[in-house]
Amino acid sequence: MHCRRVVVREFATRSNESLHSLCLDTFPLNEPIVDIDRFIRGDSGRLPAYEAVPSVDELALRYGIATSDLVRLDSNENPYGPSAAVREAMLCVAAERYPDSQSLRLRAALAEYSGVPDDQIVAGNGADEIIDLLFRVLLDPGDEVAICPPTFSVYRTTALLNRGRVVEMRRDSRYAVDVDAVKNSVGPRTKLIVVCSPNNPTGNVTERSDIVRLLNLGVPLLLDEAYVEFSSGSAVDLVGTYPNLVIVRTMSKWSALAGLRLGYGIMTEVLARRLLAIKPAFNVNAAAEAAALASLADIESVLVNVERLREGRACLQRDLAACPFLEIFPTSANFVYCQVRGATAQWVGEELMRRGIAIRVFADPAALRITVGTREQNERLMEALGEIGCGIPDLSDINAT
Ligand SMILES: Cc1ncc(COP(=O)(O)O)c(C=O)c1O
Structure with a gap:
């Protein structure tokens, strides 16, 4: 029977001599020294895993x-792929350099595209990251997130991962958001209402009047406009009036950059600053930044x-x-x-x-x-x-x- 002694000795001589006294002859290899499960977050086994499509x-x-x-x-x-300008831009990416941690050029370009000031834009490693950053900034443990299924499953997963409580108000038989039900669900612990428009997977949009009604509840509203370029209107003009409106968008769909991961959020400057403060330092990589800039510069062909x-x-x-x-x-x-x-x-x-x-x-x-x-x-x-x-x-x- 093999024992761990040799392994432990090698480790001990390099780090801490006193560890030599640890003699593990009696431990067979198949019995772990440390029960790693004990250290894993208690609820992690209950958290839903995001089921991505198979490769x-x-x-x-x-x-x-x-x-x-x-x-x-x-x-x-x-299926048509990105603009030819993206492929050219990829050839010039300085892979050896860290990207701009503030994504300043990119945020300026996204701001121009969206018609808002630069400091109201946060760029991320996909829209998924913007959703996660927002939940991290808003939620204390046990706070409630109102979502309207059937909808994009990431809201639920991310809320639970951030120790939020999910309150679900099903859409009606034509998949419209039940605004009254959402209104009735709002309580002192409601931190966020999430609406996807056009909704994934049902494809329908939420009427602007309903969005305004939801905003008037005075709770932060995450409006996911991942597919807005395929629809006929955005609610981005409401960001100036409603500081509780956060819009999330992606370059994955309309500009065909899903593989490079580029999403962004549009929100009031105060909130944007908080998201920028807690985001991973280099969350937008150089290739994604170059591709998004090239796409936005070649918008007609996209x-x-x-x-x-x-x-x-x-x-x-x-x-x-x-x-x-x-x-x-x-x-x-x-x-x-x-x-x-x-x-x-x-x-x-x-x-x-x-x-x-x-x-x-x-x-x-x-x-x-x-x-x-x-x-x-x-x-x-x-x-x-x-x-x-x-x-x-x-x-x-x-x-x-
Ligand atoms: C509604 C919705 N929001 C956000 C995303 C995530 O987009 P990204 O690829 O930018 O992370 C998706 C992706 O399918 C989506 O359907």
């Missing part, structure tokens, strides 16, 4: 499909692709609406949400996957979220759904009703 390699392996044959319509990415996706969305909505087993919901994002009838969403998702097409599946209610792809990708999806429809046993019953 391309994982999917290819699991379904025996070449990576080049996979169509990914599951992550709301932009917006051409946004427009192509809007057109593709209209065609996809029309085509999906013709599928008898799908009920389509109006969308202002780069994805379409559909409820499934006559089959489980899981089954439809699996059948699509077997044909090399990845989409996002929800169990309750049975629903699919399908990202708008290129014209070819959308056509492949429709062809596959046509085949799958033939396999839904009670489709004729659905048609009859």
Whole structure:
């Protein structure tokens, strides 16, 4: 039987001679000296893990499909890719240097793009980081965060991770925020209301009048505008009037920089200063900063692709609406949400996957979220759904009703 003695001696001679007295002959290797579990945060086992979609390699392996044959319509990415200017900018990134910890040039460019002063912008390693920073700054343990499911799961995970309490007010049958329910839920410990508009995964926007009603509750409102470029209006002009409004946005979707991680928040200067004070020093890396600057400088060509996706969305909505087993919901994002009838969403998702097409599946209610792809990708999806429809046993019953 091996013992730890040799390992401990090596360590001891380099650090603290007195450790020589520790003789561990009696400890077999498979018995840990320290019970590391004892040191891990008590609630960590109960915290929900964010379930990211599987990687391309994982999917290819699991379904025996070449990576080049996979169509990914599951992550709301932009299939047209970033501006050519981004690729050029990447070649000039000074990888050996730390980036600007204040992201000054980038914040100025984002401020100009958003129509607000520079000091109201906080840039981050994806919108996810801005959400986390905001929760860290606002929440004391046990404070409440009001969210409106079905919605982006990161709000819940991040609130719990920051020792907040999540209060959920379900959206109505058309997925509108129930403003009265949110209003009734507000109490002395409510620190934040979160609304995603256009909402992920349902795609609908929250009316401006509802946003104003929520703001008038006097509690901080996180308005997630990750998909705003695909919709027809932002609430950014309200930031000047309502210091409790925080808008979070991302360059992942409209400008196709998901892999580089660049998000930003727009908020009152006082709050921005607090987020900037606690953020990791170099949270925006040099490549992400260069890419975002290049994208914003070449905005016309980026917006051409946004427009192509809007057109593709209209065609996809029309085509999906013709599928008898799908009920389509109006969308202002780069994805379409559909409820499934006559089959489980899981089954439809699996059948699509077997044909090399990845989409996002929800169990309750049975629903699919399908990202708008290129014209070819959308056509492949429709062809596959046509085949799958033939396999839904009670489709004729659905048609009859
Ligand atoms: C609503 C919403 N907010 C935020 C994010 C996170 O964006 P980022 O890629 O910038 O972290 C996403 C990503 O899917 C999203 O759907």
